[in-house]
Amino acid sequence: MNYKEFKKLYASSSRDIAREVFLNNQDSIQIKKEKTAVANLERIFEAVFSIGYKKGYQAMSMRDLSRETGMSLGSLYHYFSGKEELLGIIQTHGWSIMKRDLQQISETHEDPREKLRIVIKGHVFLSELFRPWFYFTFMEARSVKPTELKAVKSMEGSTQQILTEILVCGEEQGIFMPGNHELTAGMIKAMQQEWYLKRWKYRKLNVSVDQFAEHLVGIVEAFCLVREPGCQ
Amino acid sequence: MNYKEFKKLYASSSRDIAREVFLNNQDSIQIKKEKTAVANLERIFEAVFSIGYKKGYQAMSMRDLSRETGMSLGSLYHYFSGKEELLGIIQTHGWSIMKRDLQQISETHEDPREKLRIVIKGHVFLSELFRPWFYFTFMEARSVKPTELKAVKSMEGSTQQILTEILVCGEEQGIFMPGNHELTAGMIKAMQQEWYLKRWKYRKLNVSVDQFAEHLVGIVEAFCLVREPGCQ
């Protein structure tokens, strides 16, 4: 599978995400007309990502957000009760997208080797599709309030769990080498993160998302697949 | 080489770093007595890392810093001209430690395989020794002002360059496989970062810095070393 095929299968736009957020938070959002609310939420998220990417969420003022969205301060406060809640909405939604979609991807294959490939690539492709969400959730995870932090940590753990289980299962089937699979899973996650954290580097190097994902799979397989006897 | 041996060779304490900063910024620091200045700088850095780790530098107020250091607001401003300058001092010094020491480490060996091992492990060990510095410089790199950003970016690039050169050189000698070495170097850096960015995860898993570094070297060598003919 390459990125193009992936996009066809899992395509959902930023508009769709905004709609999801609207439906999940209909009680706290004071605007009731779906079309208006969804469109404005989309503008708000986009602006938060843009400003947040440059200087971080804490350094973004509500006036910055007002300027970037073209909405007034008063209007903004009809979409969330405060700056902290806005952060919470984005964080929890970002992580839940990630968790849900990766779970779904992992269920499309049975063979451990195929499953490992698809889960690794799927994560990279997903992070390409929703890069601002991934970048933001990673960089701003610290700022989330303790209540939500627990949920966020558990979602982060569950994505690593998926990888670990594949490695364990593959070892049992004699396909993968034995080893510290938790540690390997952590390393894989680190490399996946590289794509959305340092995206600018790979644009400069002219590395496409497909090349990146393939390279990553190559590294993991070189390490994990059992070598033929007599080989080093 | 393991972490213990590394520490013996490259040991310098947080006090030493504070002294270095003092000597480099003697003109802008209003306190002239070395002993006092160095001790207070050390306290300040420690406090910045502690608060910054929890909520980020932007969210840290000077009053937070005053409370944590036990120094008054007025005193703090005798050590730097403002919050922005303090950030700049920490950032540029953090990156320069990293660059200088890695350069030094890479010069201790000639054979590409040995050199690769030592540079990879050295980075991990260095980040263990100066973890707060590494974490902080990574997470707060965005907040640095444009003038300093250029310097920071170039230092980051140079550490990746060291890895790339080793891989290229090893390929020429027939020790390493051909491939996109820039890309591989980026992946290695990503895994190295994992250690200081997600340190809590590995403490929970009971993974030591030596185990982590060895695992990382294992992954890289499995991918990079030329396989014997007939092997996959």
Next chain:
DNA sequence: GTCTATACACAGATAGAC
């Protein structure tokens, strides 16, 4: 549903006593 005007707390920074 969106706007302008404004309340009020807190930020960064400084002056000047000790």
Next chain:
DNA sequence: GTCTATCTGTGTATAGAC
């Protein structure tokens, strides 16, 4: 060299007109 007291701008958030 360190402190307390204070200035001034900016931050988040709200009230109420349109």
